[in-house]
Amino acid sequence: MSLKRKELEVLKLVNVGKTVDEILFQMETSERNLRYIIENLNFYLKKILNKKIEKDRKKLLIFVNENELNRFYEEIYKKHYILDQKERAEFILMTFLFVRDIRLSSIEEKLGITRATLKKDIDILNETLKKYSLKLELEKNRYSIIGNEKKLRHLKATRFLEYVNLKITPLDTVYIFQSIDKNLLEELRKVILRIGKKFSVEFQDDFVKLMEIFLYVSIERVNQGHIIDRKANYKFLINTIHYEIAKNSLKKYLDKNLSYELVHITEYFISGGVTENIEELKESVEKYLNGLTLALAKKLRVL
Incomplete structure (x- = not known):
């Protein structure tokens, strides 16, 4: 015997007080199939929590708290679950x-x-x-x-x-995640915080977490021979103080001659200092830098 995602979804619906009709509609299943699901769930609920789902008129009832439910899921996922x-x-x-x-x-x-x-x-x-x-x-x-x-x-x-x-x-x-080097992740976190100080900004924790793993992945991919060799705004970014800070701060991990890689990373660090929304950061970084480049070009033409 085993459980699948559909059966655990039924358990969640029962636990929040859905009626039988509501469960049948939401799960798009038959009464016969629902009875089988409940029997299967009850086998494991009895085994793990010494509890079971009871039927009361039009409702299915079970009284479990959040800790019990989490313990049940952990045990099921560990020993009795089949991925769909x-x-x-x-x-x-x-x-x-x-x-x-x-x-x-x-x-x-x-x-x-x-x-x-x-x-x-x-x-x-x-x-x-x-x-x-x-x-x-x-x-x-x-x-x-x-x-x-x-x-x-x-x-x-x-x-x-x-x-x-x-x-x-x-x-x-x-x-x-067995191959993830946690020590390297922690090292990179410290590097990111130092870069923030040199940029004179305080990176938000969400941004630090993103950059920590993004740097980790970039270093790993470069070491495997997968190197980025083109970048929009390259000529602009490579001449910024931010690029020099990123390049010097990361010299232990990335060769200084990998300028496209370093420009790509610099772009993220700049964006981490100009937005408060990490999702917006990931989506708008290109737009921000393109706009900045056009504004500078326009200003230079006026001068």
Whole structure:
């Protein structure tokens, strides 16, 4: 026996007091199937919490507090849970983003699936990756994520931030993040704070967390030979004091001759000092710098 996401969603609906009809409508399931789901849930609720779902007229009732519910989820995810197709695709993505030298056989073993199922899941994953201009592709007998380097780094950084502090998740984050060098992350945090002082700004904590993992990912990708060699606003940014500060502060981690890489990073540091909204930062950085360049050009023409 095991549980899946649909069954845990039913438990959440029961716990917030939804009626049977509301659950049937929201889950798009039949009464017969709901009875089976409740029986399956009750098996594990009894085993883990010594509780069960009761039926009272048109309602299903269970009395569990938040701590009990979290304990139940943790136990289920650890020992009794089967990922659905969407969750498997997410696990595959996270594995290829973070686990080194991964083999398909390792993923099959972790997920308990066949090679044919894995390839179908990869096809589903590639539909998601299209919006990032990325693709999981077989190359020299090994799968790897290829495509837009900048978007790949952003994807890796944002996925790390999304999952790293989650205590309750169906994905095995201990396995996924096993190769992350926590000491290097802490080093980079200190470097970022020093850069902020040299910029005469105080970076917000959200920005520091983003830059910490973004720098980590950039250094890792450069060491693997994936180097950015073009950048809008390059000529403008390379002549700023901010570029010199970033270049000198990061010389231990990035060769000073990697000017496009350093310009790319400088752009982020500048943006961290001019906006209070981290999501806005990520989306508008190019627009901000383009506008600044045009304004300077206009001023110079007037002079």
